[in-house]
Protein backbone atom coordinates (compact mmCIF):
# COMPACT_ATOMS: atom_id res chain seq x y z
CA UNK A 1 0.00 0.00 0.00
CA UNK A 2 1.48 3.37 -1.03
CA UNK A 3 1.73 6.10 1.60
CA UNK A 4 1.86 9.87 1.31
CA UNK A 5 2.77 12.93 3.37
CA UNK A 6 -0.61 12.89 5.12
CA UNK A 7 0.14 9.35 6.30
CA UNK A 8 3.44 10.64 7.70
CA UNK A 9 1.61 13.47 9.47
CA UNK A 10 -0.93 11.17 11.15
CA UNK A 11 1.80 8.70 12.08
CA UNK A 12 3.88 11.47 13.63
CA UNK A 13 0.85 12.32 15.75
CA UNK A 14 0.50 8.67 16.82
CA UNK A 15 4.20 8.57 17.71
CA UNK A 16 3.83 11.84 19.62
CA UNK A 17 0.99 10.26 21.63
CA UNK A 18 3.22 7.27 22.37
CA UNK A 19 5.82 9.64 23.79
CA UNK A 20 3.09 11.39 25.79
CA UNK A 21 2.13 8.05 27.37
CA UNK A 22 5.74 7.53 28.38
CA UNK A 23 6.20 11.09 29.66
CA UNK A 24 3.03 11.10 31.74
CA UNK A 25 3.41 7.52 32.92
CA UNK A 26 -0.10 6.68 31.75
CA UNK A 27 1.27 3.47 30.28
CA UNK A 28 3.87 1.99 27.95
CA UNK A 29 4.85 4.09 24.89
CA UNK A 30 2.07 3.46 22.41
CA UNK A 31 -0.20 5.91 20.58
CA UNK A 32 -2.91 5.68 17.94
CA UNK A 33 -4.97 7.99 15.75
CA UNK A 34 -8.19 7.19 13.90
CA UNK A 35 -8.80 9.13 10.71
CA UNK A 36 -11.86 9.56 8.53
CA UNK A 37 -11.94 11.55 5.30
CA UNK A 38 -8.53 13.08 5.94
CA UNK A 39 -9.36 14.29 9.46
CA UNK A 40 -8.66 12.93 12.92
CA UNK A 41 -11.77 11.44 14.55
CA UNK A 42 -10.12 10.23 17.75
CA UNK A 43 -6.77 9.79 19.42
CA UNK A 44 -5.56 7.33 22.01
CA UNK A 45 -2.52 6.72 24.10
CA UNK A 46 -1.79 3.76 26.28
CA UNK A 47 -3.59 4.25 29.62
CA UNK A 48 -3.10 0.79 31.12
CA UNK A 49 -1.51 2.18 34.28
CA UNK A 50 -3.48 5.43 34.53
CA UNK A 51 -6.82 3.63 34.22
CA UNK A 52 -5.84 0.38 35.94
CA UNK A 53 -7.16 -1.24 32.79
CA UNK A 54 -5.19 -3.96 30.97
CA UNK A 55 -7.30 -3.36 27.85
CA UNK A 56 -6.52 0.37 27.65
CA UNK A 57 -4.08 0.00 24.78
CA UNK A 58 -3.79 3.07 22.54
CA UNK A 59 -5.80 1.50 19.71
CA UNK A 60 -8.61 0.38 22.04
CA UNK A 61 -8.76 3.83 23.67
CA UNK A 62 -8.95 5.47 20.23
CA UNK A 63 -11.58 3.01 18.96
CA UNK A 64 -13.77 3.63 22.01
CA UNK A 65 -13.55 7.39 21.54
CA UNK A 66 -14.20 7.21 17.79
CA UNK A 67 -17.22 4.93 18.23
CA UNK A 68 -18.62 7.20 20.92
CA UNK A 69 -18.08 10.27 18.78
CA UNK A 70 -19.68 8.66 15.71
CA UNK A 71 -22.40 6.92 17.74
CA UNK A 72 -21.65 3.61 16.09
CA UNK A 73 -19.80 0.40 16.91
CA UNK A 74 -18.54 0.34 13.33
CA UNK A 75 -15.84 2.46 11.73
CA UNK A 76 -15.86 1.14 8.13
CA UNK A 77 -14.86 4.47 6.65
CA UNK A 78 -12.00 5.01 9.09
CA UNK A 79 -8.34 4.02 9.10
CA UNK A 80 -6.00 3.74 12.09
CA UNK A 81 -2.43 4.92 12.55
CA UNK A 82 -0.66 3.12 15.35
CA UNK A 83 2.83 3.87 16.64
CA UNK A 84 3.46 0.12 16.65
CA UNK A 85 1.97 -2.95 14.97
CA UNK A 86 -1.28 -3.65 16.84
CA UNK A 87 -1.12 -6.54 19.31
CA UNK A 88 -3.54 -9.48 18.85
CA UNK A 89 -6.12 -7.86 21.17
CA UNK A 90 -6.06 -4.57 19.29
CA UNK A 91 -6.01 -6.31 15.91
CA UNK A 92 -9.16 -8.13 16.97
CA UNK A 93 -10.81 -4.87 18.07
CA UNK A 94 -9.84 -3.28 14.75
CA UNK A 95 -11.54 -6.15 12.93
CA UNK A 96 -14.64 -5.91 15.12
CA UNK A 97 -14.82 -2.17 14.51
CA UNK A 98 -14.46 -2.76 10.74
CA UNK A 99 -11.69 -0.20 10.38
CA UNK A 100 -10.60 -0.40 6.73
CA UNK A 101 -6.80 -0.05 6.93
CA UNK A 102 -3.98 -0.20 9.47
CA UNK A 103 -0.83 1.89 9.30
CA UNK A 104 1.93 1.19 11.81
CA UNK A 105 5.42 2.51 12.50
CA UNK A 106 7.40 -0.12 14.42
CA UNK A 107 6.66 -3.81 13.85
CA UNK A 108 6.16 -6.64 16.35
CA UNK A 109 9.86 -7.54 16.27
CA UNK A 110 10.89 -4.01 17.28
CA UNK A 111 8.25 -4.04 20.02
CA UNK A 112 9.57 -7.37 21.30
CA UNK A 113 13.11 -5.99 21.47
CA UNK A 114 11.75 -3.07 23.51
CA UNK A 115 10.19 -5.51 25.98
CA UNK A 116 6.70 -5.80 24.52
CA UNK A 117 6.63 -9.35 23.21
CA UNK A 118 3.32 -10.77 22.02
CA UNK A 119 4.84 -14.04 20.76
CA UNK A 120 2.99 -16.02 23.43
CA UNK A 121 -0.37 -14.69 22.25
CA UNK A 122 0.35 -15.43 18.58
CA UNK A 123 1.37 -18.97 19.61
CA UNK A 124 -1.69 -19.43 21.83
CA UNK A 125 -4.03 -18.63 18.96
CA UNK A 126 -2.42 -21.45 16.95
CA UNK A 127 -2.85 -24.02 19.72
CA UNK A 128 -5.92 -26.23 20.23
CA UNK A 129 -8.11 -25.01 23.12
CA UNK A 130 -7.14 -28.00 25.28
CA UNK A 131 -3.41 -27.17 25.04
CA UNK A 132 -3.56 -23.46 25.89
CA UNK A 133 -1.67 -21.93 28.84
CA UNK A 134 -4.77 -20.69 30.65
CA UNK A 135 -7.13 -23.65 31.16
CA UNK A 136 -10.32 -23.35 29.13
CA UNK A 137 -13.18 -25.53 30.37
CA UNK A 138 -16.55 -25.87 28.67
CA UNK A 139 -19.50 -25.75 31.08
CA UNK A 140 -23.26 -25.98 30.26
CA UNK A 141 -22.93 -25.73 26.47
CA UNK A 142 -26.55 -26.82 26.01
CA UNK A 143 -27.95 -24.06 28.22
CA UNK A 144 -25.66 -21.55 26.56
CA UNK A 145 -26.88 -22.67 23.15
CA UNK A 146 -30.45 -21.62 24.04
CA UNK A 147 -29.37 -17.98 23.82
CA UNK A 148 -28.03 -18.55 20.31
CA UNK A 149 -31.29 -20.25 19.39
CA UNK A 150 -33.24 -17.20 20.60
CA UNK A 151 -30.85 -14.96 18.69
CA UNK A 152 -31.42 -16.99 15.53
CA UNK A 153 -35.20 -16.66 16.02
CA UNK A 154 -35.45 -12.92 16.56
CA UNK A 155 -32.62 -11.44 18.64
CA UNK A 156 -30.67 -10.14 15.66
CA UNK A 157 -33.76 -8.32 14.38
CA UNK A 158 -34.08 -6.34 17.61
CA UNK A 159 -30.42 -5.37 17.52
CA UNK A 160 -30.54 -4.32 13.86
CA UNK A 161 -33.59 -2.16 14.59
CA UNK A 162 -31.75 -0.51 17.48
CA UNK A 163 -28.69 0.19 15.32
CA UNK A 164 -30.79 1.72 12.55
CA UNK A 165 -32.75 3.84 15.03
CA UNK A 166 -29.58 5.21 16.60
CA UNK A 167 -28.10 6.12 13.23
CA UNK A 168 -24.78 7.88 13.19
CA UNK A 169 -24.33 11.41 14.36
CA UNK A 170 -21.19 13.27 15.33
CA UNK A 171 -20.78 14.70 18.76
CA UNK A 172 -17.70 15.84 20.64
CA UNK A 173 -15.82 13.02 22.32
CA UNK A 174 -15.63 13.50 26.07
CA UNK A 175 -12.09 14.21 27.22
CA UNK A 176 -10.60 11.40 29.23
CA UNK A 177 -7.56 9.22 29.16
Ligand SMILES: [Zn+2]
Pocket residue numbers: 057058059086087088089090091
Ligand atom coordinates in the same frame (compact mmCIF):
# COMPACT_ATOMS: atom_id res chain seq x y z
ZN1 LIG B 1 -2.86 -3.72 21.86
